[in-house]
Amino acid sequence: MPYVNIRITREGATRAQKAALIKGVTGLLKDVLDKDPATTFVVLDEVELEDWGVGGLPVDAYRRTLELKADK
Numbered sequence: 001m002p003y004v005n006i007r008i009t010r011e012g013a014t015r016a017q018k019a020a021l022i023k024g025v026t027g028l029l030k031d032v033l034d035k036d037p038a039t040t041f042v043v044l045d046e047v048e049l050e051d052w053g054v055g056g057l058p059v060d061a062y063r064r065t066l067e068l069k070a071d072k
Contacts, residue, residue: 001039002029010046
């Protein structure tokens with residue numbers, strides 16, 4: 001009974017995109033580990049940008065530093 005938790009930043013993933021993630025992960029578990037899709041659970045959590053940190057910074061600030069580096 002696999003349980004998969006996917007966390008993404010809340011940036012407007014559509015219902016169709018979320019459904020594709022659920023279908024894709026379920027299919028991957030079926031193909032690789034022969035897990036039954038009927039007992040495979042996939043949960044999507046959307047996290048606000050200010051609640052997600054990378055490199056010691058909130059995601060939006062981290063992305064700005066990457067953009068500044070790319071502009072140089």
